[in-house]
Each structure stands twice: as C-alpha cells, then as structure tokens.
Amino acid sequence: MNAGRISRRQALRLGTAALVVGAGSGLAGCGGGQEGQDAPQLRFVNATVDYSPADFWVDGLRGPTNVSSGGGFTGYGFVREGSRPVGVGPSGGAATVTVQRSFATGSFTTALALMGSGGNEELRFLDENHSAAPAGSVRLRVLNATSASGYDVYVQSxxxxxxxxxxxxQGYNSLSDFTDLPSGWRRVYITNRNSLSVIFRSQEFNFPGRTVGSLVIVPVGASLAVVALQEQGVAARLIHHA
Incomplete structure (x- = not known):
C-alpha cells in the first residue's frame, strides 16, 4: 500500500483480470510514477451477483470486460477530467446502469457495481484522497456490499x-468511518453483528504501515469474499480459509 496520497503513478491497464490471493500475499508498496500523468484514474469492482461477468462503460464506450462477480476487479485506467457517464451491465450487453460522475485532475476513484437492496444494480464511487496513516498503523474502513443487516470486522492476528x-x-451499502489499526501481517475476521462466532477468516495478509484502504464485503453465493482496496494502489481479493 502507498505511504500517502500520490498525485502521479503509472496506471495499470483497465481490464486486468480478477485476482484471488493466496497465503503470503499482501498489498504491495507504491510503484514509480510517470511525469505528466495527471489525468484522473478509475478502477472497477464487480460486487454484484447478477452480472456474472460484467462489462463497464465510460463516456459511452465499453471499457473493462468480463469482470467476474463476487469481487472481480480491474486496475486503474485514465479517464478525462470533468463530468463523465460511467456504466455497468452484463458482459456482451448494453450498460443497464449509468451514473454521471465528476473526475478532477490527479484524482483516483474506485467504482463499485453493487446489487441493490431490492435486487436492482447500482454504482457507488469511493474517492481515494485521504491522508496517510501514522507510522506503524494502517487506516481502514469497511463497506457492506451484501444484503445482510450488518457485520463486525476484525483485522488482527x-x-x-x-x-x-x-x-x-452496517446494512447494505453502508460505509464505515476510517479507523487506525496496527499494521503488519493480519487476518480479516468477520462475524455477524454483536457475535463472536466467526463466519469468515481470511488468509494472512500484509497491511503495511502508513497505508490507507477500504475492505469491501461482497456476496459469493452463500458465502463471502473481501476485496481489499489500497487507495491509489493495488487491490486483492481475500477468500475464506477455514
């Protein structure tokens, strides 16, 4: 994960295949930027159950395709600054949800395709412009992209x-405030609200110090996955390890 907000970095191509991370993986350190790359950057996450897979659209043009449901994600790609239509739909079809979104120069954004609480898909955007966590800490927040009424999430050994x-x-499409937690190798544990019975336990995962990120809980059939999104950096999909 990056050590603070980065105004320039080398963009990964849109359409990067979804990644399932095995034991011993983590969010990598920041990469080198390239001068002049101040165009807004956008990546996508498919947290739906209906679009399996999904295609994403920007400015009326098809962008990343065949992004798997249950937490498939892309790398960043450049978009033009200003107000742009961003859409999502089933692979090979037209966009069925389109939202107008404004992008500022040098900004980083993640677009999440969510299954609506009534079964209707929608898009949510996460701005990635938050200050770095203190040394020895990781700054995290969680988003519930499932229909469950809420979860308790623990990031610890x-x-x-x-x-x-x-x-x-909290409930569907609820985004928590940021909390600073000890950095290092940790697991993500999930329980139902006000319970200590673990329903999700990730592999060990490295959360480096001074980094900022979001953990998105996504539905995968009757189970769960967690997409760990480093602000202005890489992403990883964490699955349950019994």
Missing amino acids: GAPSSSDTPLVA
Whole structure:
C-alpha cells in the first residue's frame, strides 16, 4: 500500500483480470510514477451477483470486460477530467446502469457495481484522497456490499474476543468511518453483528504501515469474499480459509 496520497503513478491497464490471493500475499508498496500523468484514474469492482461477468462503460464506450462477480476487479485506467457517464451491465450487453460522475485532475476513484437492496444494480464511487496513516498503523474502513443487516470486522492476528473492538459494517451499502489499526501481517475476521462466532477468516495478509484502504464485503453465493482496496494502489481479493 502507498505511504500517502500520490498525485502521479503509472496506471495499470483497465481490464486486468480478477485476482484471488493466496497465503503470503499482501498489498504491495507504491510503484514509480510517470511525469505528466495527471489525468484522473478509475478502477472497477464487480460486487454484484447478477452480472456474472460484467462489462463497464465510460463516456459511452465499453471499457473493462468480463469482470467476474463476487469481487472481480480491474486496475486503474485514465479517464478525462470533468463530468463523465460511467456504466455497468452484463458482459456482451448494453450498460443497464449509468451514473454521471465528476473526475478532477490527479484524482483516483474506485467504482463499485453493487446489487441493490431490492435486487436492482447500482454504482457507488469511493474517492481515494485521504491522508496517510501514522507510522506503524494502517487506516481502514469497511463497506457492506451484501444484503445482510450488518457485520463486525476484525483485522488482527488471532480470533476475535470480547476485548477486541471491531470495525462495524452496517446494512447494505453502508460505509464505515476510517479507523487506525496496527499494521503488519493480519487476518480479516468477520462475524455477524454483536457475535463472536466467526463466519469468515481470511488468509494472512500484509497491511503495511502508513497505508490507507477500504475492505469491501461482497456476496459469493452463500458465502463471502473481501476485496481489499489500497487507495491509489493495488487491490486483492481475500477468500475464506477455514
């Protein structure tokens, strides 16, 4: 994860295949930028269950295609600054949801395709312009992209106990405030609200110090996955490890 806000970085091409991360993986350190690359940058996450896979659209043109449901994601791509239509739809078809979004010079944004609470798909955007966490800490927030009424999320080395304070993911499309947590190798544990019974336990994952990110809880059939999104950086899809 990056060590603070970056105004320029080398963009990954839109359409990068979804990545399932194995044990020993983590969010990598920041990469080198290129001078003059101040155009807005945008990436996508398919957190729907209906679009399997999905195509994304920008300015009426098809962008990344065949992005898998259940947390498939792309790398960043450049978009023009100003107000732009951004859409999503089933692979090979037309965009069925289109939202007008304004993009500022040098900005980084993640567009999340969500399954609406009534079964209708929608787009949500995460701005990536937050200040770095203190040394020895990672700054995280959580978003619930499932239909569940809420989860407690723990980012720590061992199973949660009554003395631990969770990040709270309220109902569908609820985004928590940021919380600073100790950095390093951790697992993501998820329980139902006000319960210590673990329903999701990720592989060990490295959360480097001074980084900022969002954890998106996505539906995968009757199970869950977590998409870890580094602000202005890389992403990873975490799956349940019993």
